[in-house]
Structure formats: C-alpha cells, structure tokens
Amino acid sequence: MTESTESTVQGRTIRPEFTGSAGEYFRIWIVNLFLTLVTLGIYSAWAKVRKKKYFYGSTRLDGDSFDYFGSPKAILKGRIVAFVAFVLYAFVGELYPASRYAFWGLAALFLPWLIVRAFTFNARNSAYRGLRFDFAATAMDAAWVYIGKLAVVAITLGIAFPWFMARQKAFVVSHHAFGTTRFDCELSARRYFGIYIRAGLILSAVGAVLGGLSALLLPKLEQFGPLAWVALLLPAILLYVGYAISYAYMQSRTTNLLWANTRGPGLRFESTLAAAGLARLYVGNLLAVACSAGLLIPWAVVRTLRYRIENFAMIVEEEIVHEASPALAPVGAAGQELGEIFNLDLGL
C-alpha cells in the first residue's frame, strides 16, 4: 500500500506507510538475538533501541519518518533494576509467602509513578519532524486512575472494568503531547461496555461449542490409542482460536473508538481495524511461529505492525506548525523496564 493524501472538504487525510520488510527485520533480529546471547543479556538494551529505531525509521507519515533516541545505557539500568526486583520477588516470595503481600502493596504504591515514568521515557525519546513527544501527567494524576478507579473495579467485582479501560486509555492519550500540541480524548464508557459484553458473548459461544465437542471426544479417548493427546490438544487449539477472535474483536473496536474520539488542534484521527483481519493475523502468527520454531517471529511482528499502521489515518483540518516544548529533561527507563518484566501492558 502506498502513502496517499486525499484532500476533501473536511481536510487532508494522511495515511502512514510502513516501509520495512520481514526479510530486513529478520536480519536485524537474528543479529540482535545472537549478540544478546553472547553477552548473556547485556546487549538486549542495545538490541531494543536498534529494533525501535528500525520500526520508527520505517514508519512514514506525510513524507517523514519517526525517530527514536532511547539511550541503551538508561534501558540497561532499568533492566537491571527490574531483574533484581524480579529475582527478589520470585525468591523471597517463595521462601516467605507472606512477603508477597508486602511486595504487591509496595508495587501498587509505586505503580502510578512507574507508569508515568514509562510513558514519559517513551514519549520524550520519540520524535517526528525534529520535535519530541511528551507525556505530561503527575504521579498523582496516575494514582487517581490506576489506584482510585482500579479500586472501583475491585469493589464492583470487575463489573466496572470496561469503564476503567475507557478512562485509562483516555488518560494516556490526553496526557500525550507533540511538542506543545496537546491531544484530547474523551471516551464513552457505555460504548466500552457494549464492546466488552459482545466480546464476552463471542467467547461464551465458543466455550459452549467446545464444551459439546469435549463431552463427545473425552469418553472415547481410549479409541484414539497413542494419538489420544491429539484429541486433548484439538479443543485447546479451538479454544485459542475462539479467544483470538474475541480478543481481536475487543482490540479492533476499542482502538477504532479511541482514535475516533481523539482530537488535536486542527487534527482528527481515524482507525479502521477489522476484527476478522486482526483475528486472522493472531492465529496466522501463532501457527507460523510454532511451525517455524520461532524463525518467523520477525515476519509476524512486521505484518502485524504493517496492518495496524496502514489502518490508521490522520486528518488535518487546519494546517498548524507544531512547536517544540522548551527544555525537556531526560527521564530514566526504570519505569518502562519494570513494567515489561512484570508484563504490565502499558501500550495502547
């Protein structure tokens, strides 16, 4: 797909373009992996920067590509902190299970600060047309969302979760800035509830079919002889497919809704992800990665990224020259790295 700009009455629609290729990324990925293994993980920080620089440099919007300046040393420091925290958690937690509560309490206290640091590190190290992005929220703002609103989810036994997700995503987007240009995002919790309920229904439908299938297969397990494990694996695979469809539906609808409700000065956005398209990607990726013993990971990553980028558009209603925000101080990477090792999903 080529980059295109269409001028309409409402404005100029700019579609980003992804110029990277699976072959090129494969060669970068395998060299990164090799050097990471040889250095027992130390090079992973440099590998991460190289990967991000490749993806940013391969993403073109209105004729210009993005740039990433994250410092490998800052990322390495963050990873060491995260590694030590992980080891302490794993070991002390196993030896003294009660310490897990203390650890989680501490983590909950630090969480808002970590989240703000992670977004700030990533934003300030991302640039477009010579201007850096920024994330401008305080740890208190984040605490209000990630502790206050999450507490509501806990009190309502999870029922309020879609509401929380809507508020959380709006929080993240509306605190991002490009130079001094602020973005604004308001999301309807009602629409989020609708999406989550439909995603839940998809999952239940798949579960019902699987339940029937298992009830049919399991009593006859002995007839399969040495291939019995196939009969056990089949429902598991189908369950994954069902999960992928439900997840793809939720992802595509929430992302589309998010961008449709985001504004900047003279700017609108549009996202056209399709549930079927994303589900095909997820299932195809899993099959390809499993059958190639991981060698197709770069291919899977590149095609997922390309699909996401090419289904995004920026609509310029009024041409504005965006300006740099004066003196952005650099931020350490500990927040982001801690988030990654404990598998917090910080992305949108």
Added chain:
Amino acid sequence: MNALQAHYFDGKRARRHPVSVLFAGGRVKVIGRDVDGDFDATRVRVSPRIGNTPRWLYLPDGGACVAADNDFVDRFARESGFARGLHTLESRPAFAVLAVALVVFLLWMLIDRGVPLAVERIAEQIPLAAEMTLGEQTLSGMDHYVLRASGIPPARQAALRAQFDQMVRAAGETAPRRLEFRASPAIGANAFALPAGVVVITDDLVKLAADDRELLAVLAHELGHVRHRHTMRRLLESSATALIVAGVTGDIASTTSLAASAPALLLQTKYSRDNEREADRYAVEVLRRSGIDPRHFVSILQRVEHESSKGGALPGFLASHPSTKEREALAREAPAGGSR
C-alpha cells in the same frame, strides 16, 4: 562535488525544509531556500545505519537533517568500526544463516549446560535454614488443602520408618531426613520430597506396594530429590526459563502469548525429566548400597502407571518424568544388589 539531498528540521518547529548538505574541509554546510548553516563536522552526530531507514545528521544547533541516501552518508559519517560491522552483519543473507546456526547452538548450550550448571551452583549457596522454612511451610500448606491424616496403623508406620532410617544411614546422609505418612484422595498413589529432607508417602501408595522393598525404592528416589535440592533448582530453573523465553520471543509476547508459554512449558518439562533422571541414578546407587534390587523400583512404577493410566499417555516431550521403559533400562543396567 555533489550534494546530499535532505530535509532539514530546526528542532523548534515541525516544518520541513528541503536542503542540500555539503561536506567539505571538515565543515558541514546545510543550504536551502531559508536555511543557511555551517557546522564543524566533528560536532555533527550521525545516526547508525539500520536497514534501509533514513539517516539523521544531528546538528550542534539542535536542528537535524534527514536523508534517504545511506551510501552517500556513509562516505562522510565518522562511525565506529562496531557500528559499521553491525550493519554489514545485518545486510548479508549469509551472515543471517550463520547467525541462525550460532543462535541455535548458543541456545542449546545455554539450556543444556549453562542453566543446569548455574542453577546447581546457586542452589548450593542457598542456606539450609531457608530451605527448612520452605519445606515446613509447604507441608503445612498441603496439610491444609490436599492432605489428610494417615490411616496406616502406627506399628506399620514405625516399621517403615525404621527401614527408611536404615537406608538413609546406608546412603551416608548426615543431614536429617524425615518420613511422613498422609492420606490424599486428590493425589492418589504417590510420594514426594519437600525441601529440608521431608519425604511424604500417601496411604494409597503404601497399599499398592506388594513388598516393602518397592516402597523403599520409591523413597530412595525421593531422597535423591532431597539430596540434589531439586525443589530449589526447580525454582531457579523456572526463573531462568522465563528469562530465556522472554529474551527470545520478547517482541511477540503481546500478540501471541501462547507462542511464548509453549516453549517455556517444554523447557520446564525437560528440566523436570533431567531432575527425575538424577534422582533415579541416586536411588539405584542407594538401593545397591542397602542391598535392595533396583528392579523393585521398576515394578512399583509399573503398578502406579497401570493404576493411573485411565487416559492416554502424553508424548515424551510433554512428560514431566522419563518413560518407565527408560527407567527400567537404568535399573537393569545397575549391578543387582545381592541378598534381599
């Protein structure tokens, strides 16, 4: 001389200026319609060449030029040998093939040699007192959820304990070992070792055995787990596995998390089988010293397997224990203990 066609951004406003960049006499000149810059070439930083992505020249005034012509930039960039070498490695398909082979080799060395060695060394460093706490806590936790008081008569328990203690002495173990009896409908016929030298045997297993020597064989195997501190090692192995898998599949974890959890499972079952083999070897040695034929171990394994084989067996690469056939071979290889 020819000029590099580039876009200039002043770093203050997101406006693109088409410019020509000239490199001459240690100076970098940036010339465009409303741009005219002249910089010391040693103070211009060039971004590394990565694939075919455009190159950035970061200028000392906070501005930057971006150009698509990588080869042109390379002629003027003062990049370190490492940065250039990296790009050479990344651009030749032959190196990619070599890198795949090296990665497979290194991963195998790491998984098969590096991790077991490191885990063994670290496990030795963990103080026994910490292991004791863990063992007692695990037992009281299990007593609460899955274990019930044993129904085996005290006299029978005492007799088995005496034989167990005798075997521990024959094995030359100096640290204390303790045998516990428990009933457990949830676990069935089984025995397991906890850190700090506690071995638990279930009533079902005691009833299933045709001979006390069969029970001693199972207990010898569990003593092997205690001797080699397998609980600690399993903990370390699962952490190492998580790190390796995260390192390799890192950037796909978010799209297909199953792709990351399957290899972790395979690695953990591999380590589990390796630990079982180690415990088996220990058991054979201890049984020989106590004058018990290791074949008793195989006969009880077969009986347990027969009892529990309601469904189909898992294929070898998914099993947590080595196959009974393999273990039978090990027992037969060992010199049979004489008298008993």
